[in-house]
Amino acid sequence: MRPRTLDAMVGQRRLLAPGSALRQSVEAGQVHSMVLWGPPGCGKTTLALLLANYADASFHAISAVLSGLPEVRKVLAEAAQRFSQGRRTVLFVDEVHRFNKAQQDAFLPHIERGSILFVGATTENPSFELNSALLSRCRVHVMEAVSVDDIVVALHRALGDAEHGLGGRGLEVSEPHLRMIAEAADGDVRRALTLLEIASEIASEQDGKGRRQITEATLHQVLADRTRRFDKGGDQFYDQISALHKSVRGSNPDAAVYWLARMLDGGCDPGYLARRLTRMAIEDVGLADPRALAMAIESWEAYDRLGSPEGDLALAQLALYLASTAKSNAAYRAFAAARSDVEEYGTQDVxxxxxxxxxxxxxxxxxxxxxxxxxxxxxxxxxxxxxxxxxxxxxxxxxxxxxxxxxxxxxxxxxxxxxxxxxxxxxx
Known part of the structure; x- marks a missing residue:
């Protein structure tokens, strides 16, 4: 079901909208080296394949997880040979952030020479994970998680495509049930198609005529172990803790408890959340409500004693209280100013x-x-x-x-x- 044209891609409406700079360059076959940054299942590999098709170039994919420097050099040598014969190569490097500096540097002369059109795919922030020399030779394109509505479109296509999809199997699935699958996929089209395929395999025959219906009972089996996207060490992690902190600071208890629940659901260490909430009690509530710090320590201790799920509620109560109570960063600013004077004036006599x-x-x-x-x-x-x-x-x-x-x-x-x-x- 991988799309074969730009029009067949779902999602990425901002990046690939008609008339956009990237779309115009791709359709004209004038492809540049780039880094595609986005969550799993948003279409990075598909877009790389389309780039090769539109540019009439060879396509070669390697994974930074599985490939070492010897294999990289071999692929680059093959690309250089094709280039000498007048044919370009789109080299797709999946999980490029997992390559070290030396491995990333190996691509540089080939990108400059034009023997490869480099397309790196990453789920991590390129500015942190890729070296500046590689970034300076590539344009970074940000890809977004695919919306539920767009995933439903992809599911409909799979159900109607007899050659590449599930068409011809006599499957029946209602629109609400398709949306259940799309929501469970959490922005990942590949995951949605996998869930649909699993559901089709266990769907029961309804009328003895080969019609198979994907029911709510079917989906309960398929979606029983659904999980949300959460990277414990990546950008999503830091974006979510930032959202929690700013919701507390902004006196929005509803948003604060939502982001806390999101992070706990994603597997974040509750001890880390307790520590960050304690910092908020000191930094953002401060002496406007000194009880906040005592409550933070008590909630932290309650979690240590109770564990999950009982201790989760202690952290939730803390987040709600911190977001609801009076705020002051006066103590935080006073200490920062005092430290600044210590640095400026040096060792003064008492x-x-x-x-x-x-x-x-x-x-x-x-x-x-x-x-x-x-x-x-x-x-x-x-x-x-x-x-x-x-x-x-x-x-x-x-x-x-x-x-x-x-x-x-x-x-x-x-x-x-x-x-x-x-x-x-x-x-x-």
Whole structure:
């Protein structure tokens, strides 16, 4: 059922739309070296085959999982020989991100010479996985997961095609059941066709005349072990944790618990999620609601004690609470500003009045001299006592926001800072 023309491809409407740059170049036979980046089953191999057909070029495919440098060199030598005879070669490299730098570099002179039209396929972000020399010689085209509606179109074609598909087998399947298959495929056309084929093999005969119906009971058997796409170490992983973090920060509890559920469903380590949620409690909730950090630690501990599935609920409650409560990154910004000053000012001496003086010698040297014990001062604060090295002067890092508990903290600190400023400006 692999498409034999661009019009027969389902999905990729943005990339292969009539009039698009890629489509025009392919139809004109002016194919360039490229990297196709997209999820499994979106049509990367099919597009590479079509490129060879439209360019009237030989097609050769290798897999970075199965091929080593000797095989790569052999394929490149064969392509160079064909090139000398006036025929181009489309070299399709599946899972190209699995090649190391030396293996990737082997393609460079052949791409520049034009002896191969390089088409690399990857499910990983090329900017992270491919070296810059290879990327500079290729255009990166992003391919998308195929929509449910487009997968249904592919399934209809398979049911009607007697030569390459399942036509002529007397199969009957309703539109809702086709959509069930398409949804279970999770954007992967190849997976959808496989599921349809399995369903056709176990479908029961209905009327004794050779008609076979794919029923809901049939699909329950076929789709019992359906799983969603999730790469525990790739872009999808980091995109989803980013979505969870930003949903919490944006006070959207519904989105937060959705992304948490997606990651747990995909097999993400719950301990990793507990750690990231704890970070959110510190970074994004902060002192606007100090209870958030305590709840994060408790939820983490609850998961460690209960495991899944009971512990999943503790993480879900935490995500909902973090997204719903008041937010402040004031402590996060204060610490970042303090670290910046540490780097800028280097090793400054501690003011004498703030130094420790546990021995007679240190007292004689002036350590602790002039220190004012704050509990003995009016209001419990010695307002004119400096807290920073002299070269820096007094600094303000922590600026509480007017949300949650920080409203009270802001009121108190603003008043203390005003009093300290007046005390420093008062004549001696």
């Amino acid at each position: 003011p004498m009045h703030l130094r420790n003086a546990p021995t007679r010698l240190m007292k004689d040297l002036g350590h602790g001299r002039g220190y004012q014990y704050d509990h003995d001062a009016d209001g419990g604060v010695a307002l004119d006592q400096a807290g920073f090295p002299e070269a820096m002067g007094e600094r303000i890092y922590y600026e509480p926001v007017e949300r949650g508990l920080e409203i009270r903290l802001k009121q108190k600190l603003d008043e203390l800072r005003r009093q300290r400023k007046r005390s420093r400006q008062a004549p001696p």
